[in-house]
Amino acid sequence: MSGSAAVERAPSGAERVLAPIVLGVVVVAVWQLLAGSGLVEAYLLPSPAAIGDEIVAFAPSMLSAGALTGLNALIGLIVGSLVGIALALAASAARLVDGMLAPVVAALAVVPIVALAPVLNTAFGADAQTGRQLIAALAAFVPVFINTARGLRQTLPVHRDLMRACAATPGQAMRVITLRTAAPFTFTGIRLASSLAVISALVAEYFGGPRGGLGGLISTSAASSAYPRAWAYVVAAIILGLAFYLVALGLERLVSRRR
Amino acid sequence: MNTVITAPAGAIAAVTVTGVDKVFATRKGEVTALSGIDLHVAPGEFVSLIGPSGCGKSTLLRLIADLDAPTTGTVEVFGTSAHQARLDQRYGIAFQQAGLLPWRTVAGNIALPLELHGMGVAERAARVAELVALVGLGDFASTYPDQLSGGMQQRVAIARALAEKPALLLMDEPFGALDEMTREYMQSELLRIAAETGAAVVFVTHSIPEAVYLSDRVVVMSPRPGRIAGIVTMNLGRTADRADDLREDGAFFEMITAVREALHGSPVSRARGVETR
Numbered sequence: 001m002s003g004s005a006a007v008e009r010a011p012s013g014a015e016r017v018l019a020p021i022v023l024g025v026v027v028v029a030v031w032q033l034l035a036g037s038g039l040v041e042a043y044l045l046p047s048p049a050a051i052g053d054e055i056v057a058f059a060p061s062m063l064s065a066g067a068l069t070g071l072n073a074l075i076g077l078i079v080g081s082l083v084g085i086a087l088a089l090a091a092s093a094a095r096l097v098d099g100m101l102a103p104v105v106a107a108l109a110v111v112p113i114v115a116l117a118p119v120l121n122t123a124f125g126a127d128a129q130t131g132r133q134l135i136a137a138l139a140a141f142v143p144v145f146i147n148t149a150r151g152l153r154q155t156l157p158v159h160r161d162l163m164r165a166c167a168a169t170p171g172q173a174m175r176v177i178t179l180r181t182a183a184p185f186t187f188t189g190i191r192l193a194s195s196l197a198v199i200s201a202l203v204a205e206y207f208g209g210p211r212g213g214l215g216g217l218i219s220t221s222a223a224s225s226a227y228p229r230a231w232a233y234v235v236a237a238i239i240l241g242l243a244f245y246l247v248a249l250g251l252e253r254l255v256s257r258r259r
Numbered sequence: 260m261n262t263v264i265t266a267p268a269g270a271i272a273a274v275t276v277t278g279v280d281k282v283f284a285t286r287k288g289e290v291t292a293l294s295g296i297d298l299h300v301a302p303g304e305f306v307s308l309i310g311p312s313g314c315g316k317s318t319l320l321r322l323i324a325d326l327d328a329p330t331t332g333t334v335e336v337f338g339t340s341a342h343q344a345r346l347d348q349r350y351g352i353a354f355q356q357a358g359l360l361p362w363r364t365v366a367g368n369i370a371l372p373l374e375l376h377g378m379g380v381a382e383r384a385a386r387v388a389e390l391v392a393l394v395g396l397g398d399f400a401s402t403y404p405d406q407l408s409g410g411m412q413q414r415v416a417i418a419r420a421l422a423e424k425p426a427l428l429l430m431d432e433p434f435g436a437l438d439e440m441t442r443e444y445m446q447s448e449l450l451r452i453a454a455e456t457g458a459a460v461v462f463v464t465h466s467i468p469e470a471v472y473l474s475d476r477v478v479v480m481s482p483r484p485g486r487i488a489g490i491v492t493m494n495l496g497r498t499a500d501r502a503d504d505l506r507e508d509g510a511f512f513e514m515i516t517a518v519r520e521a522l523h524g525s526p527v528s529r530a531r532g533v534e535t536r
Contacts, residue, residue, distance in 0.1 A: 158358035161352075162352075165352045
């Protein structure tokens with residue numbers, strides 16, 4: 001390490017990894033002390049140890065619940081992203097379509113799950129996951145559509161001139177320039193959509209339909225006053241959401257490396 | 260235009276612009292960008308377009324490239340319409356921004372036109388290797404543009420423009436963003452490359468020394484509306500034989516003076532193939 005100590009330096013890789021871990025350990029330790037001290041009632045905030053015990057005891061159930069909710073979120077994320085990309089392409093091709101879609105998307109972005117879930121459960125039957133997948137798809141659609149539509153407008157004039165000077169066909173220009181320029185934006189949308197899809201798939205389980213998902217189990221555990229178990233399922237939901245987010249972040253980094 | 264050099268009998272001119280006007284419709288009304296443009300460029304000739312901002316020199320280049328269409332008049336490239344010449348890839352073009360695709364390597368960028376025109380992989384690789392060597396970037400074929408200096412990026416853009424071996428090279432202030440030292444080096448490189456490929460060059464610039472050093476003829480343009488105010492022939496010998504010592508030569512400074520006078524519209528004391536209005 002050269003230079004004086006006064007020179008600000010970028011944190012090393014180890015520091016970047018260690019800092020949040022240390023913070024996490026400190027928070028959990030304080031939490032444990034607080035929960036054990038009797039200052040906070042156990043039903044409000046169960047101790048980390050109690051939650052840990054539940055995680056161990058209900059690990060198989062958490063895995064299957066995570067898989068069920070995760071699959072719903074994944075199907076929703078994929079369907080929502082594909083529809084978002086397709087409609088963004090349509091919107092970029094025709095100003096009329098763009099004008100028609102903009103208010104619809106703005107409205108879709110704020111449709112409450114509490115209203116939609118019972119309707120979809122009735123429409124697809126109480127034993128189908130379709131309604132939840134659709135809710136996740138709807139949540140994922142909005143950021144993917146908005147970001148892709150923006151990305152499709154980022155083509156540089158010099159690149160358009162270049163394609164024309166090279167006598168490229170519209171299809172070639174689309175593939176070589178327009179789509180490639182939009183890709184990082186689309187993947188930013190997918191990253192935002194990934195967390196939304198998990199949250200939406202999970203919340204949709206609160207409003208009827210088959211049991212066995214993380215959302216359903218959180219609500220059942222809480223309803224039967226099994227608070228540490230409810231928190232254990234919350235931990236599983238956080239891990240599921242983080243997994244989605246990190247995979248999407250990795251894809252985004254991969255595509256955005258050079259732009 | 261009675262001092263315009265026409266192409267030798269029998270040879271088809273690289274560029275023939277006849278009676279061209281260009282009018283842009285803007286929100287504030289119509290703007291005449293070019294008015295009554297006539298211009299011939301012979302095969303292998305180096306012609307610079309120079310003039311203040313807004314004189315339409317870039318617009319004229321875009322018309323030759325068929326990136327825009329003239330409002331009236333005709334533009335011919337090697338005896339065909341500019342449109343057909345573009346479809347036939349009779350010219351290569353380099354812009355002020357190198358316009359490289361940041362997600363492609365140097366080799367990938369140079370290969371782009373060849374790829375678009377369906378050249379086979381092996382043939383393409385061989386041609387790219389040739390071009391990388393031609394612009395002196397042999398060690399950088401697998402480098403990405405953001406790792407290159409501005410001058411190197413512009414060399415990649417020139418290699419890309421030369422990929423289809425065009426007999427005409429169109430350049431829109433390609434060295435405008437470079438520092439003076441790099442710029443002079445690139446000018447010498449360009450003359451070498453033009454001599455090696457035998458291509459005619461139409462070169463847009465706002466630097467008088469650059470236009471004088473590079474050109475057989477300098478087309479001086481004036482703004483509002485954009486028109487050709489004069490064409491100055493550079494009596495500095497063949498462009499292929501020019502070297503850096505020319506920049507300190509008396510004849511070079513005389514030519515700079517001639518172009519300046521044509522630009523500023525003041526009377527020229529000694530006639531030397533200079534036409535003014």
